[in-house]
Amino acid sequence: MKILVTNDDGIYSDGIQYLVKALEKENKHEIIVVAPDREQSATGHAITLHRPLRVKEMNFEDIDSKTLAVDGTPADCVKLGVEAILDEKPDIVVSGINRGPNLGCDVLYSGTVSAGFEGLLLGIPSIAVSLATYEDWNFTYAAEFISGLVQNLNQKDLSSEVLLNINIPSLDKDELKGVKITKLGNRSYTNMFDERFDPRGEVYYWLAGDIVEEGNDEGTDVTAINQKQISITPVRLNLTDFKEIKALNEKELELF
Amino acid sequence: MKILVTNDDGIYSDGIQYLVKALEKENKHEIIVVAPDREQSATGHAITLHRPLRVKEMNFEDIDSKTLAVDGTPADCVKLGVEAILDEKPDIVVSGINRGPNLGCDVLYSGTVSAGFEGLLLGIPSIAVSLATYEDWNFTYAAEFISGLVQNLNQKDLSSEVLLNINIPSLDKDELKGVKITKLGNRSYTNMFDERFDPRGEVYYWLAGDIVEEGNDEGTDVTAINQKQISITPVRLNLTDFKEIKALNEKELELF
Numbered sequence: 271m272k273i274l275v276t277n278d279d280g281i282y283s284d285g286i287q288y289l290v291k292a293l294e295k296e297n298k299h300e301i302i303v304v305a306p307d308r309e310q311s312a313t314g315h316a317i318t319l320h321r322p323l324r325v326k327e328m329n330f331e332d333i334d335s336k337t338l339a340v341d342g343t344p345a346d347c348v349k350l351g352v353e354a355i356l357d358e359k360p361d362i363v364v365s366g367i368n369r370g371p372n373l374g375c376d377v378l379y380s381g382t383v384s385a386g387f388e389g390l391l392l393g394i395p396s397i398a399v400s401l402a403t404y405e406d407w408n409f410t411y412a413a414e415f416i417s418g419l420v421q422n423l424n425q426k427d428l429s430s431e432v433l434l435n436i437n438i439p440s441l442d443k444d445e446l447k448g449v450k451i452t453k454l455g456n457r458s459y460t461n462m463f464d465e466r467f468d469p470r471g472e473v474y475y476w477l478a479g480d481i482v483e484e485g486n487d488e489g490t491d492v493t494a495i496n497q498k499q500i501s502i503t504p505v506r507l508n509l510t511d512f513k514e515i516k517a518l519n520e521k522e523l524e525l526f
Numbered sequence: 527m528k529i530l531v532t533n534d535d536g537i538y539s540d541g542i543q544y545l546v547k548a549l550e551k552e553n554k555h556e557i558i559v560v561a562p563d564r565e566q567s568a569t570g571h572a573i574t575l576h577r578p579l580r581v582k583e584m585n586f587e588d589i590d591s592k593t594l595a596v597d598g599t600p601a602d603c604v605k606l607g608v609e610a611i612l613d614e615k616p617d618i619v620v621s622g623i624n625r626g627p628n629l630g631c632d633v634l635y636s637g638t639v640s641a642g643f644e645g646l647l648l649g650i651p652s653i654a655v656s657l658a659t660y661e662d663w664n665f666t667y668a669a670e671f672i673s674g675l676v677q678n679l680n681q682k683d684l685s686s687e688v689l690l691n692i693n694i695p696s697l698d699k700d701e702l703k704g705v706k707i708t709k710l711g712n713r714s715y716t717n718m719f720d721e722r723f724d725p726r727g728e729v730y731y732w733l734a735g736d737i738v739e740e741g742n743d744e745g746t747d748v749t750a751i752n753q754k755q756i757s758i759t760p761v762r763l764n765l766t767d768f769k770e771i772k773a774l775n776e777k778e779l780e781l782f
Contacts (some may be wrong), residue, residue, distance in 0.1 A: 309576075311575060311576075312572060312573045312574075312575045313570070313572045314569070314570035314571030314572040314573070314601070314640065315570030315571060315634045315635055315640075316568060316569045316570040316572045316635075317568045317570070317635055317733065318568075318733060319567060319568045319733055320565075320567075322722070322730040322731055322732045323730065323731045323732075323733070324728075324729075324730055324731075325729070325731070345570070345635075346733075349718060349719075349733070350719060350731055353718040353719050354718070354719040354721060354731055375647055375763070377765060378571045378640075378643060378647070378763065379571055379572075379573055379601075384570065384571075384634075387634060391631055391634070391714070415781070415782075418781070419779075419781060422779050422780060422781065423779070429770070432767055432770050446782070448782050449781045449782045451771050451774045451775050452771070453766040453768065453771065454765060454766045458647070462605060462609040462610070463605075463606060463609050463610040465610060466578070472580075473581070474578040474579065474580055475578055475579045475580075475581070475606060475610055476578045476579075477573065477574060477575055477579070477602075477605070500781075500782070502774065503766060504766070504767040504770035504771055504773075504774060505765045505766060505767060506765065506766075506767035506770070507631070507634065507765070508764075508765075508767075509633060509710060509761045509762065509763070509764075510709040510710045510759060510760070510761060510762075511688055511760040511761060511762035511764075512709065514685070514688050514760035514762070515707050515708075515709065515760055517760075518707045518758065518760060519707050523675075523678050523679070524678060525671070525674070525675060525678065525705045525756075526671075526702070526704050526705045526756070
């Protein structure tokens with residue numbers, strides 16, 4: 271398989287390095303890493319229009335695959351990798367392993383997930399992977415799991431219209447309670463801004479926020495993670511609300 | 527109605543100024559403008575985590591409403607406006623008027639549309655408005671149309687789970703062929719990167735791209751615009767692919 275690996279924590283982050291090493295172990299993939307040269311968390315689906323992008327070849331001691339750092343966003347990396355660097359489309363885009371969960375509405379803000387969406391837009395099956403913790407980073411089994419999944423999916427025809435958004439607890443295999451196919455859950459943030467004053471008395475605002483996970487039933491990604499399961503959520507960019515098209519037509523809005 | 531107005535072209539752009547003036551004409555809305563202090567096109571749903579945000583009150587000659595410039599993205603503006611600046615939730619978020627169309631998959635990259643998505647995430651009905659042209663900017667009727675729509679929606683209970691993504695041809699009213707409720711169409715880009723060399727012989731890449739609009743039937747936003755209609759697409763952030771949950775469960779992947 272030809273695999274394009276990217277992330278949003280940047281090319282130097284542990285998560286992507288564990289992931290690439292685990293994929294390399296299989297010895298049968300052709301891997302190229304095209305990732306941001308620095309952290310790009312919460313960049314969403316931003317792309318770079320107003321300046322050109324630079325690409326720099328990197329050498330990491332433990333990584334054999336071709337590794338390129340781009341001074342852009344995760345979506346830039348996928349676009350550039352597929353359209354300007356690779357001779358042919360990769361079979362899969364794997365984005366991660368992100369430091370921290372991407373559950374529920376997090377997928378909208380996440381650079382990791384947006385890299386996967388960019389893969390879909392280019393017609394490539396894509397996977398976004400996140401380590402669902404804020405401390406005690408254990409990438410070992412997560413990387414191994416993804417390597418196995420990529421191998422397994424190869425034989426089962428993954429659709430290029432579906433992104434698999436995967437969250438993995440930061441645990442060893444024997445502590446995990448299996449895998450669950452889930453839907454996106456409810457996760458929101460409260461008390462979002464911390465208002466502070468600088469030494470000159472001018473106000474500034476830090477984005478903060480406490481997580482609220484309410485109304486999550488058995489089927490959601492949030493619940494799976496809380497139950498020490500690996501969560502796999504199939505996500506599709508089917509944004510049109512067809513019911514509402516009908517409803518709006520029936521509302522007889524006097525618009526024109 | 528309490529209306530939060532934002533955009534992604536920045537607070538100085540014509541589009542937002544026409545929009546605010548048209549909304550002010552009604553004389554019955556309470557309007558607050560919270561918009562980026564500079565252009566933020568193609569920022570997608572990026573939010574600012576790693577530095578604080580500054581807010582600056584602006585004075586524009588023709589605008590009476592409170593107007594705040596934020597050194598962040600469109601999604602930052604909505605979040606900050608609702609969570610830190612306004613005492614109570616606005617009744618609606620109106621984002622625009624964007625310079626250029628946001629059709630089909632553009633909605634994923636668009637800062638204008640993402641500001642609307644942020645509104646939905648905060649439980650507020652939202653509208654994203656774009657002028658569907660690349661030249662001959664005629665914001666006059668577009669602004670008037672949105673002002674009328676906001677008034678009309680007020681009486682018909684717009685859902686806070688649906689974003690209306692509106693594209694308006696850059697024409698006067700008598701040149702337009704009415705309003706069409708649409709689905710997102712197919713719009714992609716080819717030849718995406720222009721490879722160039724700097725004066726020192728180093729390569730750099732400019733994102734470019736020709737638009738391809740293929741396979742668009744009567745019901746799409748792309749077709750409506752091509753037919754000089756105003757396109758209104760109801761969009762929902764319902765990303766989980768429920769069919770694929772079933773399919774994945776049936777695939778018997780040996781994952782664990």
